[in-house]
Amino acid sequence: MPTESSAIETMANKEYKWGFVTDLESDTLPPGLSEETVRKISQLKNEPPFLTEWRLKAFRHWQTMTEPHWPNVKFDPIDYQAVSYYSAPKKKKTLASLDEVDPELLKTYEKLGVPLHEQKIFAGVAVDAVFDSVSVATTFKEKLAEMGIIFCSFSEAVQKHPELVRKYLGSVVPYSDNFFATLNSAVFSDGSFCYVPKGVKCPMELSTYFRINERNTGQFERTLIIADEGASVSYLEGCTAPMRDENQLHAAVVELVALDNASIKYSTVQNWYPGDKDGKGGIYNFVTKRGKCLGVASRISWTQVETGSAITWKYPSVILQGDDSVGEFYSVALTNHRQQADTGTKMIHIGRNTRSTIVSKGISAGFGQNTYRGLVKILKHAVGARNYTQCDSMLIGDKCGAHTFPYIEVRNTSAKAEHEASTSKIGEDQLFYCKQRGISLEDAVNMIINGFCKEVFKELPMEFAVEAQKLLGVSLEGSVG
């Protein structure tokens, strides 16, 4: 009879499926960071002066900052001068349609399963694909444009809608916010932009697929989503990267703005290369994501499934400024082998009767270290504010760790904050029960983990919930018992 551990070994030796490299010619800036680099990026992208200035302000501020090491993760200091801050597939001319996109690129996306082709219209997904730093193709744009929805690359938005960019850029995450966000503000290369006008409900899921291809490039996207009064939009971000021995930095910024009665749902399935089983290589995913419920009765909901990256360090947050606004955070974070995650959220209650919900599921396997860190802050004027936090950890094996750091600050006596937490081990009894019914060890582990994450998965758009479940199975190279 095969022993438990050998079956798990087999699972553990599954390789990262997305670790291929696409052979493309690209324009890449030499490594190094200076005011010159920042100006060069801005110039390459033909940006208006206000943006160049904004980048430079960020860069100057960044020089006064030091790399933070307060989270519960360990990494060697990054040599920021060794990173190239701009990489773009070489293009011969401006692309008018998908047919003109480099077939090599399209092949890559096909491998990734991105429904880039228009014929996949029935899938109902509009994709803005970011390959290294430049957005190469945006599908469904025209259809969305008919409804007044702007969905394009950040660069295009800068050219075509500078007034919107100027008004909202940095309004949620200021350029001086934190070390990595500030770095991003100085050197961000591209990203996605979305504006949904008053009263419009976006009829399809919008999606960005990030992929880091070039060696030694940091990826610094900037995403900005604005839902005007009464508008609603659901957005999905998915990420993969090829296998590399060295660590790559991913320092993105996402800003969401919801005006009166607007709602934004932002879902992430993050599957960056996690490094090998000894912790060599992998992505440093240091991301600042924040939404602002600016208007009354607005709603912002973050859902994340984090299975990749060597280090994940992010706290998708909501500033609940408008009265009666709602913030939500649903998270599954899985760490295996030598992966580390320090993730959670911040819910800042400013308006009256603001409500927030936090559901966090951490899964640790192998030598993985998983930390939930969350802040619920209820300010003085937030009469009737409410928070509910549920924070569950599951351990697989005995060499991993789960940590919880909840911070709760309440300055209003009418506010209510609830916090529930649990830690459990995947049970021998549960596994035996499944196996006794004919279910293999691998399927049993997946089933139990998926059950554990169900509350989060049900928040994902249908088609991605299925994907997320599969991903969890692939990423779970865990040891049981």
Next chain:
Amino acid sequence: MALLEVKNLHAKVQGREILKGIDLTINPGEVHAIMGPNGSGKSTLASVLAGRENYEVTDGAAIFNGKDILELSPDERACEGLFLAFQYPVEIPGVSTSYFLKAAVNAIRKYRGEPELDAMDFLKLIKEKMKLLEMDQSFMNRSINEGFSGGEKKRNEIFQMTVLDPKLCILDETDSGLDIDALKIVSQGVNALRNPNRGILLVTHYQRLLNYIVPDFVHVLRDGRIIKSGDKSLALELEAKGYGWLENAA
């Protein structure tokens, strides 16, 4: 050919020998009851046959369906047609009963080289079986065993057994914690499964269950050995005289 042939089975748990040479033959169509006082090794026997970890077989053999099942993993044993109704069914939060059962049905079908059932066929299959055990539709959408009453859990075990259609059913103290109504329903379910091809092994402390599921053979287990075998009258005799009666006889 015997369905299950256990020969001189010895097993240890945490270094302590619990089974000290069990011999037991179950032919197709037979219902056997294993009775015995607490700590006699009844549940250990059920666990060893199903392949639970931490039970170390030190000697003997168990041939099921012509195969040495001690060489098979628990899931392979299940796929071969061995079913264990648990004394303490396990909760799996977030996994619905129907999802769980569909995964089980299809894992077994796959093992046997049969095509997997799609959602419609599966639904048809379970609806039929649910009626038999007077189960409510809502059962299927609830997380498996989570928040179920004792009776509901046991009924769910028998329901799963009915759906999976095993060759050998082992029922580990299925009667414990059941009120009389639930006991009747569960027994009905088990009796409906009796057929000339299937074997049933009832592990029980009390003879009460045997009023409803009448066994062909009764074995009394004590200190890891079968000390007496007989027909259903043996159970009644035990009920009247207590285990002490055999204790003295042995």
